[in-house]
Amino acid sequence: MFRQRFTIGLALVLFIAAVYSIFYFKLFSVTNHHEKSITVVLKSLNVRSDFWQAVSAGSAAAAKENGLTLNVQGPLQEGDAEEQIHVLEEAISQKPQAIVVAPYADDRMPALFKQIREEGIKLVVIDTPLEMKSAPVVVSNNHVEAGRLAGETAINVTKRNPVIAIISDHADATISKERLEGLKHALERYKNSIVGVYYGEQSEDKAYDMAKKLLDEGRSFNTFITMNESATIGVAKLLKEQNKAGAIKLIGFDSSFYEIQLLEEGVLNAVIVQKPFNMGYLGVKRALSLIEGTNTAPVTYIESNVINRKNMYLPENQKLLFPFIENK
Incomplete structure (x- = not known):
């Protein structure tokens, strides 16, 4: 009876050890495979915000395409600069290789950007360029x-x-x-x-x-x-x-x-439509270029389009109104 219990116990221990080893190996392998890590800090993660959801989707598409580890963060509600500051501070502490941020116009941002650079983290600003002595790489709508x-x-x-x-x-x-x-x-x-x-x-x-x-x-x-x-x-x-x-x-x-x-x-005669998917996609691509040390344009502008009731059903405008992952 003792020998039987011992055998069962030993088998259980070996099983747990095997599972742990497999898990550890996979975790170790993934970490090494995804050497390049990028954190994206948006103005909002609210699922009701079509704009920021499209930016997030563009970021994810670029990360998947290039085998990057991507972490998308941001406040839940748009307009919450205080929470974005907190999120950005936490992102810096995690020391990714690059941070892509759509910043609020807050007086504390330049100091945080300086800290990012001092930590050796690459920086790309999207959506809202801020006036700084040493401007970061920018991807923005014009x-x-x-x-x-x-x-x-x-x-x-x-x-x-x-x-x-x-x-x-x-x-x-x-x-x-x-x-x-x-x-x-x-x-x-x-x-x-x-x-x-x-x-x-x-x-x-x-x-x-x-x-x-x-x-x-x-x-x-x-x-x-x-x-x-x-x-x-x-x-x-x-x-x-x-x-x-x-x-x-x-x-x-x-x-x-x-x-x-x-x-x-x-009711609405026209909208000036930006390309948030493209902004997220290019923001991550520019961050990757900085990580790899390749030449990167200091400013990338993304054009806007006028959409009205007459032209909204054209295929090219449907892609802007309903940005799917394959649309870059």
Whole structure:
């Protein structure tokens, strides 16, 4: 009986040891196989954010294509700069070979970027370039050009009579400031075409209230240009409620599922669509180039496209509105 129990016990120990050995070998092999490790820190991991989900998908596609170990992090809610700082600090402590970050315009970011470099970690900034003495490699949409496209679209949909109320997020938001710069450039030859710039702080409700106040005051304008998705959705809700869709033009940015619906309904006249999948993909590719020591362009700009109800079903625009992994 003792010998039988001993045999069973020994077999069990050997089985556990074998499983552990296999697991350890696989873990060791994977770690060595994926020598290049990249952490991507986004502005949001919220599954409802089509934009950041597309950036994440692009990053994953580049990592898979090149056999990289990829870790995508970020705050749950967009606008949470404090949490992004915490996530970035944690990422630095993990010492990946490269960090790709879409930073908020926070005063603490330059110091963190300096720390990343001092740790010997390669750095790529996507989406929102920050002004620094020693600029990192940047992959970004050309926001000035996107703003110009919005202005030209407003000119076209109003038959060269644009009178525009602009609803943005924050006065100091880098992306919105660049879009506004391009927009003003497009409208230079149309005097008094901008009635004002108003701020909804990335809130649908605040954008709705601001637009309602403008209409209640009887302000004379024929177009809303909304600088981000939340402003677009808030203003669209108001136009639908007051049966002013079409009478007042609406031009927005980005391409969320709800914005696509608004295009189909004719509430939204056009959207300036970025290519977030491409941005995530190229961000990781540029990080890989830095790791490998190959020549890397200091700045890579990604173009935007104007999508409207007439051209939204073209194959090339469907790829922009519904970015799948194979679309690079």
